[in-house]
Structure formats: C-alpha cells, structure tokens
Amino acid sequence: MSLIPLAAMIRKDLLLFFSDRRSVIVSFVVPIAIASFFGAVFASGGQNRQPARIAIAIVDQDGSAISKAVLAGAGTDKNLNVATPTEEEARESVRKGKTAVAVIIPKGFGDASGQAFFGNGEKPVLTLLHDPSKTIELAMVRGVMTQHVMEAVSKEMFGGEQGKQVIEKTLPQIQASTSMSADRKRELVEMLGSVQKYYRDRPASGTEGTPERRGITMPYTVNEEAMTAGSNIAYNGYAHSFAGMAIQFLLFAMANMGIDMLLERQRGLWARLRSAPVSKFTLLAGKALSGTIISLSVLLVSFAFAMIVFDVRIQGSAIGFLGISLACALMASTFGLLVAALGNSPATARGVTTLAVLMMVMLGGAWVPTFIFPAWLQQFTMIVPVRWAVDGLDAMTWRGIGFSGALVPMLVLVGFAAVFAAVAASRFRWEEA
Amino acid sequence: MLDIKHLRKSFGPLVAVDDVSFRLGRGQLVGLLGPNGAGKTTTVSMIAGLITPEKGEVLVDGERLRGDTDPKKRRIGLVPQDLALYDELSARANLRFFGALYDLAGAALDKAIASALELVGLADRVNDRVATYSGGMKRRLNLAAGLLHDPDVLLLDEPTVGVDPQSRNAIFENLEVLKGRGKALLYTTHYMEEVERLADRIVVMDHGKVIAEDTLDGLQSRVAGVGGGKATLESVFLTLTGRSLRD
Numbered sequence: 068m069s070l071i072p073l074a075a076m077i078r079k080d081l082l083l084f085f086s087d088r089r090s091v092i093v094s095f096v097v098p099i100a101i102a103s104f105f106g107a108v109f110a111s112g113g114q115n116r117q118p119a120r121i122a123i124a125i126v127d128q129d130g131s132a133i134s135k136a137v138l139a140g141a142g143t144d145k146n147l148n149v150a151t152p153t154e155e156e157a158r159e160s161v162r163k164g165k166t167a168v169a170v171i172i173p174k175g176f177g178d179a180s181g182q183a184f185f186g187n188g189e190k191p192v193l194t195l196l197h198d199p200s201k202t203i204e205l206a207m208v209r210g211v212m213t214q215h216v217m218e219a220v221s222k223e224m225f226g227g228e229q230g231k232q233v234i235e236k237t238l239p240q241i242q243a244s245t246s247m248s249a250d251r252k253r254e255l256v257e258m259l260g261s262v263q264k265y266y267r268d269r270p271a272s273g274t275e276g277t278p279e280r281r282g283i284t285m286p287y288t289v290n291e292e293a294m295t296a297g298s299n300i301a302y303n304g305y306a307h308s309f310a311g312m313a314i315q316f317l318l319f320a321m322a323n324m325g326i327d328m329l330l331e332r333q334r335g336l337w338a339r340l341r342s343a344p345v346s347k348f349t350l351l352a353g354k355a356l357s358g359t360i361i362s363l364s365v366l367l368v369s370f371a372f373a374m375i376v377f378d379v380r381i382q383g384s385a386i387g388f389l390g391i392s393l394a395c396a397l398m399a400s401t402f403g404l405l406v407a408a409l410g411n412s413p414a415t416a417r418g419v420t421t422l423a424v425l426m427m428v429m430l431g432g433a434w435v436p437t438f439i440f441p442a443w444l445q446q447f448t449m450i451v452p453v454r455w456a457v458d459g460l461d462a463m464t465w466r467g468i469g470f471s472g473a474l475v476p477m478l479v480l481v482g483f484a485a486v487f488a489a490v491a492a493s494r495f496r497w498e499e500a
Numbered sequence: 501m502l503d504i505k506h507l508r509k510s511f512g513p514l515v516a517v518d519d520v521s522f523r524l525g526r527g528q529l530v531g532l533l534g535p536n537g538a539g540k541t542t543t544v545s546m547i548a549g550l551i552t553p554e555k556g557e558v559l560v561d562g563e564r565l566r567g568d569t570d571p572k573k574r575r576i577g578l579v580p581q582d583l584a585l586y587d588e589l590s591a592r593a594n595l596r597f598f599g600a601l602y603d604l605a606g607a608a609l610d611k612a613i614a615s616a617l618e619l620v621g622l623a624d625r626v627n628d629r630v631a632t633y634s635g636g637m638k639r640r641l642n643l644a645a646g647l648l649h650d651p652d653v654l655l656l657d658e659p660t661v662g663v664d665p666q667s668r669n670a671i672f673e674n675l676e677v678l679k680g681r682g683k684a685l686l687y688t689t690h691y692m693e694e695v696e697r698l699a700d701r702i703v704v705m706d707h708g709k710v711i712a713e714d715t716l717d718g719l720q721s722r723v724a725g726v727g728g729g730k731a732t733l734e735s736v737f738l739t740l741t742g743r744s745l746r747d
Contacts, residue, residue, distance in 0.1 A: 075600030079586070079593070086588050335582025339645065342548040343601035344573040498551045 072345045076353025077360065080324070084361050094320045094365050099372050102305070102312035105434070106377060109304030120148035121204045124157040124169040131177025132229045136219035137212075138172075144211055161196045167204035169196040170212060180220050181233035185259065188237075214285065221283035224262075231266050234259050303465045305377035310460035311433030313369035314395060314453055317362040318427065321399040322420040324358050325406025329413045332496075341497070351404060351492060358400030359393070366392045381463055387473025388463040394480035395456040401487035408491040427453045452483040501526045501684045502576075502653045507546050507556035516542040518708040520556070524653065529675065529685040531699035533692075535741050539708040540688045541581065544655050547686070548578045560653065574602055577651030581658045583638045584645070587631040591622060591641055594630060595648055602649035609648075616644035619674055636667025643674060653684045660694065672698060692733040702733075706741045 084090055125141060127134045142149045152160065157169035171194035182188035193212065197205040224230040241247065241255050331337050340350060370392075373379040381388045410416030428434060430444075431453025437445050448454045459476030462468040502524040509517045517539040524530050534540045545551040547558050549565060558565045560572050585594050595613045599605075604612055617623045620640035630638060639659060646654060656675075660668045675685060675698060689695060695702055695716075702719055704712040712719060716733065723731040723739045731739075 069603050071603050071605050072601045075597050079589070079597040082593060083586060083588055333582075335580040335584035336586070338545070338548070338550055338580045338582075339578060339584040339598065340601065341550050341568075342573070342576070342578040343598075344569050344571060345601055346569045 072343070073349050073353050073356070076350070077357040080354065080357030081360065083327075084320075084357075090320065090323070094316055094361070095368055098309075098312040098316040098365070098369055102309040102369065102373070103377070105308035105312065106303075106305030106373075109308060109436075121146060121168070121207060122148045122150070122166045123208055124150045124152050124160060124166050126152065126154045126157050126169065126171045128154070128174045129172050129176040132227055133177035133180060133219050133223050134172045136222065137215050140215035140218060141170075141212070144215070146207065146211055158196060161198055164198055164200070167198050167201040168208040170194070170208070171196065177223070177229055178233060180216070181224055181230060182237055184220050184224050185237060185255070217283050226266075231263075234263055234266075238263070303377065303379050305373050306379045306464035307436060307457070307461055309369050309373040309377075309379065310457050310464070311428065311431075313366045314399075314431070314456050315424065315428040315433050317365040317396065317399050318402060318424045318453070319421075320365060321358050321362060321403035322406050322424055323403075324354070324361075324400075325403040325408075325410065325420065326413045326416050328354065328403075328407035329410050329416055333413070347492070347495075347497060351488070351495070354407075355397070355400050355404060355488065358403050359396045362396035362399045363392060366396060379464060382465060382467030383463040384468075384470035384473060385463075387468075387470040387477075388460070390470075390477045391456065391459040391463060391473050391480070394477045394484070395459075397484040398452050398456070398480045398487065401484045401491065404491035404495075405487045408494040408496075427451050430454065432457045452480060455479045455483075501561060502547070502686070503559040503562070504543070504547065505557050505559065507543060507553045507558070509542055509546060509551060509553055515708050517546070517553075520705070520708070520710050522703045522710060522713055524684045524686055526652070526684055527679055527682045528700045529679055529687055529698050531695035531702045532686060532688040532705065533690075533695060533702060533737060534688075534705035538705040538741075540705055541657060542708075543705070544578075544657050544686065544688060548576060548655055549573055574649055575652045577646040577649065577654045579643050579646035579654065579656045579659050581661065583642050585630050585638060585641060588629065590627050590629055591617065591633075591644075592626045594641070595645060598645045599648040604649060612648045612650065616647045619647065619677065620644045621670060634667075636663040636670075639663045639667060640671060640674070643671060647678075651683070653686070654678065656685060656687045658689055659687070660689065660691065668694075692737060696733050704737065704740050712740055 123141070125138050127138055138149070138151070141147055150157075150160075150166065154171060157166065157171070160166040161169050173191060173194070176191045176193070179188060179191035183190040193216070195205065195208065195212075197208075224233065238256065238259050241252055241259070244252060247255075328337070331340075370379065406416055406420050410419070430448045431437075431451045432440075432448065433453055437448055437454065437458075440448065455476045459473055459480070462472040462476070466472070504523070505521050507517055507520045508515070520539070520543055522530065532540050532543070542551065546553045546556075549568065549570075560575050563572055565572050565576075586597075589597075592613060595616065596609060599609045599612055613626070614623065617626055620643055622637060622640055622644065625633070625637065630641065633641065639662075643656075643659060646656075660671055663671070672694070675687075679685060687695070687698060699716065701713065701715055703710055704719075712722075714722075719733065719736045720730050723736045
C-alpha cells in the first residue's frame with residue numbers, strides 16, 4: 068500500500084479543518100469556555116477550598132439563655148452563614164430564594180425545652196421555613212440545629228441559671244403529679260434533687276477555679292481524608308470538567324466529519340476518490356487517522372489550557388493519560404465514520420448525531436460526575452464509551468492512579484473503535500451511481 | 501484503446517444498463533447521448549470503477565480492469581458531472597490532493613499541476629481559493645483535476661453544465677488539444693451542438709441499451725432532413741428516442 072494517498076488524505080482533512088474558523092472555534096474555544104464554567108461550579112467542594120456555606124436566618128423570639136446559646140453555636144458553625152432578620156424579613160428572604168432555611172425560635176423555647184429535656188412538659192416547636200428547591204440544605208440544617216440545640220439545652224440544664232430555675236419549678240410539679248407512677252416520680256425527684264445539690268455546692272459562676280460548664284457534646288470528632296492514589300492530592304473539579312467538555316466537542320467535531328463525508332458524496336468528490344487506484348481501506352483509514360489527529364489535538368489543547376490556568380495535573384501515569392487520550396480520539400474518529408456510513412443525508416444525519424452525542428456525553432458523565440446518578444444508571448452507563456473515557460482521564464488526573472488504571476479504559480475504548488470501524492466498513496455505500 | 505463489452509447493471513428491479521458495448525480509439529472523442537435515465541452515467545461509473553458491473557467487462561488496451569487498486573485505473577481519468585472540488589482550498593491544494601491519489605508527489609506532481617493548469621488557463625489563479633472562482637473557472641479546474649495523472653482515457657460526464665459560452669468554448673479547445681495528444685475521450689452531454697462539433701463517433705443510449713452507434717454523418721443519413729437537406733442531430737436523437745417526457 069502506497070503511503071502517498073494516505074498522507075494526502077490526512078493532510079487535506081487537516082487543511083480543511085483548520086481553514087474553517089468556525090470549526091476551530093467550536094472545537095477548541097467553546098469546550099474551554101464551558102469547561103471553565105463547570106469546573107468553577109464543581110471545584111468549590113475541593114479539598115483546598117472552603118465549602119459553600121448554607122445561608123440561613125435565625126429569628127430569636129425567645130431571647131433566653133438557651134436561644135442565645137443556640138444562635139451563638141450556629142454562628143460559629145463552618146457550614147452555616149447565619150443572618151438574624153425579623154420573622155417577616157426571614158420569610159421574604161426564603162420566598163425569594165436568597166436564604167435556604169429560616170429557623171424561628173419561639174418565645175418560651177428556653178423554658179419549654181429545658182422541661183422537655185427531663186421528659187416533663189410539652190416539647191416546644193422549632194419552625195424551619197425552607198425553600199422547596201433546597202431539600203438537601205434543609206436536611207443539613209435540621210442536623211446541624213439538632214446538634215446546637217442539644218448542646219445549648221444540656222449545657223444550660225447542668226449549670227446554667229435558667230436550668231436552676233427550671234429544676235426548682237419542675238420538682239414541685241413532679242411531686243404533685245397524679246399521672247406519674249410512684250416509682251417514676253421517685254426516680255425523677257432523686258435525679259433532679261442531685262442536680263439541685265450540684266447547683267448549691269457549686270461555687271458561684273465566674274469564681275476563679277470554676278470549671279467550664281459543659282453540656283452534652285458530640286462524643287467524637289471527624290478526620291476527613293481524601294482517598295486518591297497519592298498523598299495530599301486535591302480534587303480538582305476542572306480536571307473532570309475539561310475531560311468531559313473536550314470529549315463532548317471532539318465527538319461533535321467527528322460527527323461533523325462524518326456529515327462532511329456525506330456532503331463529499333453529494334458533491335461528487337467521493338466519485339473522484341473512488342475512481343483513483345486507491346483501496347477502500349486507504350480511504351477509510353485516511354479519514355480515521357485525520358479524525359484521530361484532530362480529536363487528539365482538541366483533547367490535548369483543552370488539557371494544556373487546564374494545566375496552565377487551573378493547575379490541573381496528571382497525578383497518575385502520563386503514558387496512561389496519553390494512551391487514554393489516543394484511544395478516545397480513535398473512538399471518536401470511528402464514530403464519525405459510523406455517521407458517514409449510516410447517514411442517509413447530511414440534514415438527517417446532523418439531527419440524529421447531535422442527539423446521539425448529547426445522550427452519550429450526558430450518560431457518560433461528561434456534564435456531571437456519574438456518582439450523582441442512581442445506582443442502576445451508573446451500571447447502565449458502562450455501555451457508553453464516553454463513560455470509559457471520562458473515568459479513565461479522571462483516573463490519570465486527580466485520582467492519581469497509575470498506568471494499570473488506564474489499561475481497562477484504553478482497551479474498552481479501542482474495542483468501541485473497532486466495533487464502530489467494522490460496522491462503518493460493512494455499511495458504507497461504496498458504489499457511486 | 502478502451503473496449504466496453506456487454507456491460508449490465510441493475511438496481512433492484514430496474515435494469516439501468518443492459519448489454520452495452522462500444523469502443524473508444526486513441527485520439528478519438530465518442531459522444532454518449534441519451535435522455536435522462538438512459539444509463540449514460542451508470543455506464544461511465546462502471547468504466548471509472550465506481551460501480552461493479554453485474555456482467556461484462558471494461559478493457560484498456562485489451563486488459564481487463566480488476567478491483568479498486570488495479571494500476572490500470574491510472575490510465576483512466578474522470579471528470580464528474582458535479583464540481584468535485586474543495587471550495588475551501590486553493591486550486592493548488594486541490595490538485596496536490598487529487599494528484600497524490602495517483603501516487604504523484606514532489607517535482608512530478610508540481611509539473612503535472614503546472615501543465616494541467618496551463619492547459620485550462622488557470623495558472624495565474626493557482627493559489628486562490630476555489631470558492632472565489634466563477635462557475636466556468638471551476639468547470640475548467642474540474643477538468644484539470646481529471647488530467648493530472650496524464651490518463652490515456654478521459655471520461656467527461658456533462659463537463660459544460662452551467663457555464664457561459666466563453667468557458668464552454670475554452671473547454672472545447674482544451675478537449676481538441678487532448679485529442680491531438682492522442683487521448684481517448686468519452687463525452688456525455690445533452691447539448692447536441694457540442695457533440696456535432698467534437699465527436700468522431702456517437703453512441704445513443706435509451707432504456708439502458710445502445711440503440712445507435714455511428715458517425716455524425718451516418719446517424720444523419722438515417723433520418724430525412726427538412727426540405728431534403730441533412731437532418732440535425734437533435735431531430736435524429738428525437739426520432740431514435742421518441743418525444744415522450746422521461747422525468
């Protein structure tokens with residue numbers, strides 16, 4: 068096989084691609100712009116960055132020691148950004164979506180929660196006004212407020228002035244109770260009596276040597292460790308977004324190459340190619356190779372930008388990264404051949420392939436990581452080549468996995484390329500009437 | 501030089517070409533005429549290797565054409581009916597690509613490009629993008645692209661569609677030069693006056709078959725002209741193929 072026609076086909080396709088300003092912008096500039104945006108969104112949870120705080124409002128209508136302690140605790144919580152508006156302002160803010168959750172601490176909350184803490188009396192109601200589109204934030208605020216309320220109430224009940232008053236008020240109520248069993252009454256009176264004795268024996272608050280009052284606290288602390296192959300490797304959301312967007316737009320570029328082949332047929336160019344003493348293999352291989360070069364350059368230019376501007380690094384194997392990039396480019400290029408083989412006309416092929424590419428990139432995790440998907444969908448998307456490409460590039464960048472992590476994605480992508488090429492070759496309309 | 505023997509091709513139930521045979525000699529131009537759907541383009545496509553015939557064979561100097569990569573395909577050049585050019589590229593880039601398909605490279609390719617463009621009068625526009633060319637210039641470049649590898653046989657499928665009289669005349673002069681160089685030309689067209697001017701022999705096809713093959717004089721002698729004079733080729737054609745519409 069002579070290499071002159073093959074080289075000429077590749078050169079011609081590259082000339083055509085790079086002489087088309089629109090193609091160059093769509094393939095190189097647009098993915099960088101979109102990936103930068105998605106990267107900024109998903110990078111906010113990275114190891115080296117402060118997580119986004121949930122905007123909440125706390126309306127303290129009680130003004131008791133307990134409610135003030137709850138407010139103070141929430142104010143120092145790293146997950147919350149606390150404002151203290153009026154109830155009316157809080158409702159308006161939640162309604163407009165500016166505040167995720169507003170907590171209303173009603174009048175009498177301190178006393179009632181203290182009595183309820185010892186199992187006597189009605190539990191007070193803590194109202195959570197929430198934005199219905201922010202159910203995840205609501206769940207988080209519910210948990211965080213539970214912690215702060217428990218800490219504040221228990222701390223006050225075991226050493227605070229309000230706690231002392233509550234016990235003095237509660238003891239006679241228990242003794243006078245007719246609904247409680249004698250045993251239960253005795254147990255509660257003994258317990259509260261002990262607490263009362265503790266208050267009497269305890270030096271006045273503020274005296275030197277007085278131990279810090281402590282209520283119930285979280286009985287554990289958390290050590291968060293990011294699991295990547297290397298140590299101290301930070302998650303970089305840009306690594307994922309640039310992989311996803313580059314793959315999306317190189318697939319669009321290759322689908323366009325397939326449509327251009329259909330246009331070449333319409334314009335009689337394919338007849339001219341077929342009249343030359345060139346094999347079918349050379350004609351398809353020329354297209355596949357030029358497509359692979361274009362796809363690879365889209366991917367590498369995108370990642371080069373991400374490395375320079377967003378500090379994305381290949382934490383795994385550089386050879387593995389190049390291998391996956393090459394396999395991905397080959398897969399995309401043969402996808403273009405498939406479009407040319409199965410498409411009836413440029414117009415119909417354009418519509419169908421746009422849908423196909425969007426489905427592949429959506430299911431493949433190019434837009435948002437697949438761990439957001441339900442479990443069954445995560446399994447299902449294993450049949451989508453984009454999933455393997457994105458996961459493979461993630462493995463070589465921020466996950467920091469070595470060459471072994473690149474092997475399976477590479478083999479799967481090359482497998483997809485082989486299937487696409489085989490179907491394209493068998494379904495290609497070679498005869499030019 | 502080119503022998504077409506008993507070619508047959510059908511598309512489903514439609515027999516497009518049936519038992520077509522004719523011969524094309526060195527330095528000869530054969531006009532291939534026929535109404536729309538007569539089978540002209542299918543015949544040209546089989547000769548160029550774009551379609552595999554069901555029956556029959558194409559011989560170049562007595563040797564049968566076989567397969568896509570048969571080196572004998574180098575002896576045939578195709579000028580398709582469509583303007584088979586890349587508008588976004590320059591004339592030079594187009595010709596470099598088409599020449600390379602025939603294994604031309606380096607100085608040989610440059611020489612072939614210069615020669616072809618000189619013939620069609622586009623040497624001074626070699627670096628311009630084809631998109632900036634007029635319709636007539638594109639037709640001439642289309643012709644040049646078929647000549648790059650210096651074929652012995654040139655297949656011209658309606659090469660003057662949509663061009664002005666000046667460009668058409670220029671193409672005719674190019675073809676006469678090529679005839680003078682001993683090239684064998686097969687020329688399909690719907691313009692009778694072109695065949696009257698250029699053709700040494702005329703093949704008329706209809707419904708996939710050759711219904712007449714002769715010189716211009718021979719065909720004219722088959723039909724009586726108005727007032728006892730010579731019949732025009734158009735009246736001969738209409739007599740042979742009928743006046744009913746085909747589209």
